[in-house]
Amino acid sequence: MSVRVRYAPSPTGLQHIGGIRTALFNYFFAKSSGGKFILRVEDTDRERYSDESLNDLYETLDWLGIKWDEGPVVGGPCGPYIQSERFDIYKKYAEQLVKEGKAYYCYCTPERLEKLREEQIKNKSEYQGYDRHCANLTEEERAEYERQGIKPVIRLKVPTEGKTTFHDVIMGDITRKNKDISPDPILLKSDGFPTYHLANVIDDHLMGITHIMRAQEWIPSGPLHVLLYNAFGWEVPTYCHLPMVMGKDGQKLSKRHGSTAVREFREKGYLPEAIINYVTLVGWSLDGSTEFLSKEQLEKCFKMENIHKNPGKFDYKKLDWFNSQYIRMADDERIASLMTPYLVNAGFVSNPPRDEEMGKIRALVKPAKERMKVISDIVELSRFLFVDEPVMDENVYIAKGSDLEKTKTALERGGEILFSMLREKKSDEEIETALMNLSQELEIKVNGVFQPIRVAITNSQVSLPLFDSISLLGIEEAERRLSRALEMIKEK
C-alpha cells in the first residue's frame, strides 16, 4: 500500500515553527517513500478562523518550496480538502453513529456544563468531565428539549470499562483505560460543525491516509480516535507522534521565547533552506554528523526510524549559524535581490532601484555576504554608503594604544598615502604595506592608522573592510569624508 500522509493545520494563526516542522516531516516521509503528501485545511473553528491565516499557510509552504500532491488549489480525488466545505459529510457520519447507538444527542447548555465543571473543581472530584446527563434520554425528554428549540450536540459514547491501545511507530504501544478517556466528547457541535476529533478521523479515512504524523501533544487523544475508527468499523492508520519543539525553558515553543512564525523569520531575512535544514534537525538526524541537508537530499534520505522520542529545544543561535552559512553559499545575484527590499525599506534606494543603485547593491554583495547572519543585517552594514552621518566624537577615531596626536597624523599622512596610491592604482597589498610602515613610524599598531581612516570613511567603528568601503563609496567621496574628519579632529 503506498504511503499517503497529510499536513492538516487549522487556519487560526500564522504558520509557526512547530507546524511547519510537522509539515516537513510529513512531506519528506511522503517523498522518500514514494507516497503522496496531502494538504488539508481544518477550519472547523469559525471563531478563530481568519483569511490571513489561510493565506499565510499557502504563502509559507510556497516560500519553503513544499508542494502538496493533493489539497486546496491543486485539488485531487478526495476533495474538497477544506473541511468547511465537507460540512454534510460529518453530519451524515455523526448521525449514523447516533442511529447505531454509538453516539447520542446532548442538550446540555454551555451554562450547565460550566456549572458542572466548577462543582467538580470545588469538590476536588476525581471524576472530571461531562456527567453523561443526556446519555439515556427518553423520547419524551428529547422531544421536550427540541420543543424548547435547543440545538443539540452529538456526543460519542465512550465505554466506561476496558481499555484502548494504539500502536505508535515511535512510541510503541500506548494504552489508556477507557474510563480515563474524556467522557463522551462532542463530535458535532450545536452549530452543525464537527469537532476536530470527528472531522479528523473521517477525513483521514476518506482520504486514505496511511500514516498519521502529528505532534506528540495529540497522544492523549489517540485512544479516543481509535474508538472512533472502531465505531465506524474502519481500519486504524499507523500513528507516528512527532516530538515537540520546545523553547529554551522546556515548554512548548511560543511567542514569549522569540519569533515563532515562519513569516517573521522570512521578514528578518532567513533563507528557506536554512529554516528547512535546521528545523528538520530538531527531533531527527541522519547520522549524527551530517549538518547540511538540502530539501532535495531530505526528500530522498528521510527515514521515519530516525525520528526521536524526546522533545527538542529550538536553538535560535544554531539557526543563525545555518542561515549565515547558507547566505555564504547562495548565489550573489540572488543575495542582491534578497537585499534589495531591505534597502528600499530603509529609504536607501528608490523603489524600484535605479540601474546605478542596483550596481551599488550588487557591489555590496561580496564584502557583505560573509558578515550577515540574516539578510536584514545589510541595512546597518551598508548605511554609510547611502547616508552620511559623520562621527563627531574624536575618541571613536583613536584606536587602542594610540592618542589624539598620532591619530591626527595617521589621518593626515595616512590619507595622503592612501589616496595617492589609490590614484596610482596600486594594489591593496601595497597600500596596506605603506600604511603599516606609517604605523611603525608612529610606533602604534596597524590599527592605529586604519581605525581613524575607517571611522572617517564609514562613519562607524564597525564596518566593512576599508578598501571595500572605499571602492563602494568612490574615491572622491571617501576623500571628502576623510578631510572633513581631519578638520574636525584638528580642532580638538
Added chain:
RNA sequence: GGUUCCUUCGUCUAAUGGUUAGGACAGGAGAUUCUCAGUCUCUAAAUAGGGGUUCGAUUCCCCUAGGAACUACCA
C-alpha cells in the same frame, strides 16, 4: 489533582552489552600584519539518581526524581 509520555555535554544529536562516549551550535583560549565578522587551531563540557540482570552496562528491567503534554461546543 488525574492520565499519558520523555530523560547522553548549556543546546541539537551519534554510538555499542566491552570506545579515550563522537560530531555540530553556543562558550573559553590563541592565531589571522585593518575594526567587526569570518576563517583556522586548541579547549572545557554529558550518559538524572538508586537498585537489579550480566564477566561487563550509557545500552536490558525496576524504582525514584525531574520535565512535558493533555484534561473545551480549540485544534
